[in-house]
Amino acid sequence: MWGVTTPPRASTALLTDHYELTMVQAARQSGTADRRAVFELFPRRLPAGRRYGVVAGVDRALDAIEEFRFDAGTLTALEGVVDPDMLDWLASYRFSGDVWGYAEGEAYFPHSPLLVVEGTFAEAVLLETVLLSIYNHDSAIASAASRMTLAADGRPCIEMGARRTHEEAAVAAARAAYVAGFEATSNLAARARHGVPSTGTSAHSFTLLHDTEADAFRAQVQALGVGTTLLVDTYDVNEAVALAVEVAGTGLGAVRLDSGDLGLVAREVRAQLDALGATGTRIVVTSDLDEHAIAALAVAPVDAYGVGTQLVTGSGHPTCGFVYKLVAREGDDGEMVSVAKKSTDKHSIGGRKYALRRRGPSGVARAEVVGIGEAPADDGDDRPLLVRLVEGGEVVGRATLDEARARHRASVAELPRAVTMMSAGEAVIPTIFED
Amino acid sequence: MWGVTTPPRASTALLTDHYELTMVQAARQSGTADRRAVFELFPRRLPAGRRYGVVAGVDRALDAIEEFRFDAGTLTALEGVVDPDMLDWLASYRFSGDVWGYAEGEAYFPHSPLLVVEGTFAEAVLLETVLLSIYNHDSAIASAASRMTLAADGRPCIEMGARRTHEEAAVAAARAAYVAGFEATSNLAARARHGVPSTGTSAHSFTLLHDTEADAFRAQVQALGVGTTLLVDTYDVNEAVALAVEVAGTGLGAVRLDSGDLGLVAREVRAQLDALGATGTRIVVTSDLDEHAIAALAVAPVDAYGVGTQLVTGSGHPTCGFVYKLVAREGDDGEMVSVAKKSTDKHSIGGRKYALRRRGPSGVARAEVVGIGEAPADDGDDRPLLVRLVEGGEVVGRATLDEARARHRASVAELPRAVTMMSAGEAVIPTIFED
Structure with a gap:
């Protein structure tokens, strides 16, 4: 490739x-x-x-x-x-x-x-400089990623840190995270060059682009299918979750939470989804997660972690x-x-x-x-x-x-x-x- | 270019x-x-x-x-x-x-x-992701570099961090440091692509390669001239400084210190160089410098700072x-x-x-x-x-x-x-x- x-x-x-x-x-x-x-x-x-x-x-x-x-x-x-x-x-x-x-x-x-x-x-x-550059960077990312996947204890981790690091370092970071157990990346160059599976949800800008949240959800479900992940925290989370299930049905793939007390909100959203019959709809959380935040969410009904900044910066140790x-x-x-x-x-x-x-x-x-x-x-x-x-x-x-x-x-x-x-x-x- | x-x-x-x-x-x-x-x-x-x-x-x-x-x-x-x-x-x-x-x-x-x-x-x-990648990385480096050049207060800072970051991030880091007042880089790609002046001294491996420190110093001076920078801390610093002046003469460009209490050693080396008549020989210090270490060396007879890890990792803030x-x-x-x-x-x-x-x-x-x-x-x-x-x-x-x-x-x-x-x-x- x-x-x-x-x-x-x-x-x-x-x-x-x-x-x-x-x-x-x-x-x-x-x-x-x-x-x-x-x-x-x-x-x-x-x-x-x-x-x-x-x-x-x-x-x-x-x-x-x-x-x-x-x-x-x-x-x-x-x-x-x-x-x-x-x-x-x-x-x-x-x-x-x-x-x-x-x-x-x-x-x-x-x-x-x-x-x-x-x-x-x-x-x-x-060869000194280039070997050190590659090893010092990639191993720093893999070392952080490994702790995150251990903390996640089987729940999938998704790498989404491209925007917070150099554009080429981002590709190497996605690759290194995959080595250390991440399941996927947001980075398309990592997909193209290294075969790392890529995935994505949508951004707040997509919701804000539309006249209403309902318009945005309908547009996304129509284009990407009910298996998609809807971002539910642009306005009111509970209203958005209700709307998401109304638009996509109980077969909705997942919802993403990107702000607030993620553990608390995840519990509320899980209860709401279950009450609406969307028992198979997964909850993806993002928002400055590191291995400690992931570990703290172990008891929350979270199905996947999207990790960005802390992954690509080596969670406090950007070099080895x-x-x-x-x-x-x-x-x-x-x-x-x-x-x-x-x-x-x-x-x-x-x-x-x-x-x-x-x-x-x-x-x-x-x-x-x-x-x-x-x-x-x-x-x-x-x-x-x-x-x-x-x-x-x-x-x-x-x-x-x-x-x-x-x-x-x-x-x-x-x-x-x-x-x-x-x-x-x-x-x-x-x-x-x-x- | x-x-x-x-x-x-x-x-x-x-x-x-x-x-x-x-x-x-x-x-x-x-x-x-x-x-x-x-x-x-x-x-x-x-x-x-x-x-x-x-x-x-x-x-x-x-x-x-x-x-x-x-x-x-x-x-x-x-x-x-x-x-x-x-x-x-x-x-x-x-x-x-x-x-x-x-x-x-x-x-x-x-x-x-x-x-x-x-x-x-x-x-x-x-354009979102790539613009954020570039701005988040390059501005993090420039922001750290700017504090370092302020702390150096007119003494030149040289970027030498390529080996501690992704190989392409290194090139961008050298460029960003130059924007924020660094004088030069060790990175040859930054020289070739962006016109950042490049410079270099030598590594401990060069001294260790030779049978004696004197052989190494002679080899370097012969190849690169007396204006070169000799690394004087592979064995005993004072012996090396004496040897450096013996080999290169009092016109020796500079000596580099890469270990120990840099302020203390710089004072000793300055006194020794002056006593030997090498009053124009400069002292370059390296070894995990950051803006605080640079500021602390303000009162030491140091002529230039080589900065690596802390520069390319944004001195604690690798992203903006x-x-x-x-x-x-x-x-x-x-x-x-x-x-x-x-x-x-x-x-x-x-x-x-x-x-x-x-x-x-x-x-x-x-x-x-x-x-x-x-x-x-x-x-x-x-x-x-x-x-x-x-x-x-x-x-x-x-x-x-x-x-x-x-x-x-x-x-x-x-x-x-x-x-x-x-x-x-x-x-x-x-x-x-x-x-």
């Missing part, structure tokens, strides 16, 4: 920072650009109070790697940034290394090595704070050397990592195990977390959105039950560094 | 919500789609504690209006969303109405009518909460009727607005004046805020980024001095509704 709208398969090479290119230019001159290097993309910590995170953006990152090419227009734009010799080198750039990573939808914890990128320094460092650090590189003698910045406040651990999700006898996750070097032989309790995504420059680790959704469900189901707590707390499993 | 990379001039028509299209389908069937309509894009309030906001994204919104066309691929993607008759109508869609708005870079306040969109209901409602509401529409008799949703918690005021910035005798802004209908004759103290952006479907209100930067400076300079207070507070001028 690529190419239906804006960018996805255009060059991603300029979605990067100036210094990535000048560093490579300098390393080429000093003879270090071709040293083998291992970079790791990881979180130093979870956002304050969060008990787990969810990886998203993997497939988009693979697209970005494939399309990280410097075409003629791109090279022209870089005149003055790097020298002509470097422009020549960029013209033939393509990533020819290897990438391993957590699969899309997987839960993560502090220091989970979400991506391991191995190649020459020059090849691997150039992932970093991309050199953890090992070739030395003069051709041997790989572990490296790390020596800073007290920005902790990194040198060396190429493996990662396992350790489970107890009942299958419940007990720890995130991170170690350096080769993973120990599997004893059945340790689920390896790194899968091969790119091999010799070729993408080999694509997964479908349905697979990512299934992985999210399985990964969260495996976590200790404290994962469903919406209160602030510690990570539900510790990260253990193993020698 | 369009077309250098990804999307800007591709169709924007799918960057919209499902219900916009189904509403138009229903309105076409009910005969109301062609009613004249006036929509208004406005904030109900400022983010909590903020004293003013800054409009950005205007020029990007004009692009989005121009490219809001349904080409063949787009229409194929909409099969199943709307009926074939509606697809035919969409195929010839183009916005033929009028748009007025606040110029890019202008300050705004609660209920400022930032955009007034007039056309048929069908034409104008379709702008809404797009129908405020007037044609009635059965052809007369325009003011309309507004009757909801206690989501206040709107019907009718088409004018807006003026009222100044006192000294030229200092005293109020945001919003009224319905025609603006009163200017008495010299009231600066009209709405400029014509689109006329009969043609974009007529383009401004350059330099013009937007100049407008931002002038607009903020005109506000009461409390605007520079970084503490939480009320809007620095009240919004007055005038009859």
